[in-house]
Amino acid sequence: MEEIRIQRTEHPAPKPDPNGLGFGRIFSDHMFLMDYSLELGWHDPRIVPYAPFTLDPSAMVFHYAQEVFEGLKAYRAPDGGVQLFRPADNGQRLADSCERLCIPPVPVEDFVAAVKALVEVDAGWVPSAPGTSLYIRPFIIATDANLGVHASHTYIFCIITGPVGAYYASGIDPVKIYVESADVRAVRGGTGYAKCGGNYAASIRAGERAEAEGYAQVLWLDGVERKYIEEVGSMNVMFKIDGKIVTPALTGSVLPGITRRSCLELLRDWGYEVEERLVTAQELFDAGAGGRLEEAWGTGTAAVVSPIGEMGWEDKHVVVNGGQIGPVTQKLYDTLTGIQWGTQPDPHGWTVKL
Ligand SMILES: *Cc1c(COP(=O)(O)O)cnc(C)c1O
Numbered sequence: 001m002e003e004i005r006i007q008r009t010e011h012p013a014p015k016p017d018p019n020g021l022g023f024g025r026i027f028s029d030h031m032f033l034m035d036y037s038l039e040l041g042w043h044d045p046r047i048v049p050y051a052p053f054t055l056d057p058s059a060m061v062f063h064y065a066q067e068v069f070e071g072l073k074a075y076r077a078p079d080g081g082v083q084l085f086r087p088a089d090n091g092q093r094l095a096d097s098c099e100r101l102c103i104p105p106v107p108v109e110d111f112v113a114a115v116k117a118l119v120e121v122d123a124g125w126v127p128s129a130p131g132t133s134l135y136i137r138p139f140i141i142a143t144d145a146n147l148g149v150h151a152s153h154t155y156i157f158c159i160i161t162g163p164v165g166a167y168y169a170s171g172i173d174p175v176k177i178y179v180e181s182a183d184v185r186a187v188r189g190g191t192g193y194a195k196c197g198g199n200y201a202a203s204i205r206a207g208e209r210a211e212a213e214g215y216a217q218v219l220w221l222d223g224v225e226r227k228y229i230e231e232v233g234s235m236n237v238m239f240k241i242d243g244k245i246v247t248p249a250l251t252g253s254v255l256p257g258i259t260r261r262s263c264l265e266l267l268r269d270w271g272y273e274v275e276e277r278l279v280t281a282q283e284l285f286d287a288g289a290g291g292r293l294e295e296a297w298g299t300g301t302a303a304v305v306s307p308i309g310e311m312g313w314e315d316k317h318v319v320v321n322g323g324q325i326g327p328v329t330q331k332l333y334d335t336l337t338g339i340q341w342g343t344q345p346d347p348h349g350w351t352v353k354l
Contacts, residue, residue: 001045001110004032004117009049018129021165023302028125028134032118032159036104042157045114047121050160056145060152065198066142068097071301072258074119074126074134074161074354077342082119082126082134083351085340087112089258094138097194102151103140111138112352118159120354131166131337135302167303172325172333174309175216175298177232179281180206181314185230185253187223192230192253199255200234207233217298219311221281223253229279235298235306236260240328241287243294245274259299263332265348272328281313288318295326304340305333 009029016026027050034045061067070090074082091111098105106114115136119126126134138159142152183206186192191199206218217233229248231237236257238247245267250256267274287293288311296308309323320326325333338344339351 001034001107001113002043003045004114005044005046006117006121007046007048008121011049015125016163018127018132018163019165021127021132021163023164023167024135024162027160027162028122030118030121031161032114032138032157034106034114034157036155036157038153042104042106042110045110047118053156053158055143058145058147060142060144060146063147064142064149065196065201066101066103066152067139067197068094068101068103069137069139069195069197070094071195072115072136073164073301073340074136075341075351076126076128076133077353079342080128081342082123082354083340083342084115084119084354085352086258086262086350087115087352089261090115090138093195093256093258094140097196098140100191100194101196103142103155106140106157114138114157114159116352116354118161122161123354125161125163127163129166131168133164133340134161135164136161164302172307172330174307174320174323174325176214176310176312177217177219177308178210178213178215179311179313180210180218180220181226182206184223184226185220188252190223190253193250193255195255203234215312219281219313222251227280227282229281229284230254232298232306232308235300235303237296237298237308238263239279239284239287239293240295240326241284242292243273245272245328246279247274247276248279249276251278257299257301259301259304259336262336262350263299263305266332266335267328270331284311285313285316285318288320293318293320295329296320297326297329297332299332304336305329
């Protein structure tokens with residue numbers, strides 16, 4: 001990658017109240033941009049003031065959703081420094097998503113360099129209140145002005161960032177989830193393993209329906225047999241059954257989460273037996289009815305871990321661990337957040353300081 005040009009804003013925005021950050025509503029002063037063309041490849045990396053894009057109404061991304069994205073965070077450590085968590089893994093996953101969507105990949109080292117450069121320019125936007133962080137959203141969009149269905153020849157790689165609040169502002173509350181039997185999020189051979197906007201478009205209806213019924217998230221089943229558990233909302237999912245950790249295998253329709261991978265590595269470090277395999281909803285509800293479903297939780301960058309306290313599936317109902325967060329879920333949360341915010345040792349070398 002060429003050297004990143006930096007154009008600083010002349011109108012820096014006032015920093016928001018750290019108590020009212022929420023998620024995804026406030027954006028930092030700058031963004032990273034890089035263009036792609038057939039002639040020049042990825043070129044002109046630059047950091048510029050955060051501003052709207054001008055795109056042709058026929059730009060391919062608007063019509064055929066040729067788009068991929070990532071999500072990671074920068075954390076303020078106790079010494080005042082700023083650190084990232086496994087950013088090269090996000091870079092590799094973006095490249096894998098690109099391959100699926102016929103988008104020319106950004107080299108992993110360029111992805112990491114771009115994220116670091118942008119967070120350095122906007123380091124003042126990394127909040128320091130407990131549990132807060134700077135959310136980083138890299139994405140690539142197809143920009144050819146052309147309604148023909150084929151791979152675009154031009155793209156924009158953009159990274160925006162914004163401060164986000166503590167996910168659990170008032171303690172970790174286990175959530176109620178609903179097993180979705182009608183809509184599916186992804187199928188093998190589709191784009192389930194890629195992080196792309198299209199997967200989300202397909203998931204919104206079931207999410208809205210579950211919310212209207214008083215559930216926080218949807219538990220997705222596989223798209224072919226509607227039998228096997230895949231993910232929970234936009235998180236991976238794990239269960240503790242009879243002392244063992246069980247999680248859906250990465251069959252192609254499951255997103256390979258970096259929090260998932262990190263949890264599995266920690267659980268193996270701690271001596272747990274970990275099974276990555278097909279898990280049926282029936283097995284889960286049988287374990288629940290038999291008192292063998294000890295814990296259940298989702299994993300993802302936003303929440304880190306999200307305990308599941310109750311599950312509904314058609315007329316069946318299961319309460320997990322009395323609706324309370326379980327000890328393994330709590331230990332994963334404490335350990336991962338400790339590593340991410342730099343308050344605990346990082347034996348795997350997952351963090352990258354700016
Ligand atoms: C991003 C995402 C996850 C979680 O991935 P992390 O790398 O852990 O943040 C899980 N499922 C879906 C569908 C996702 O988009």
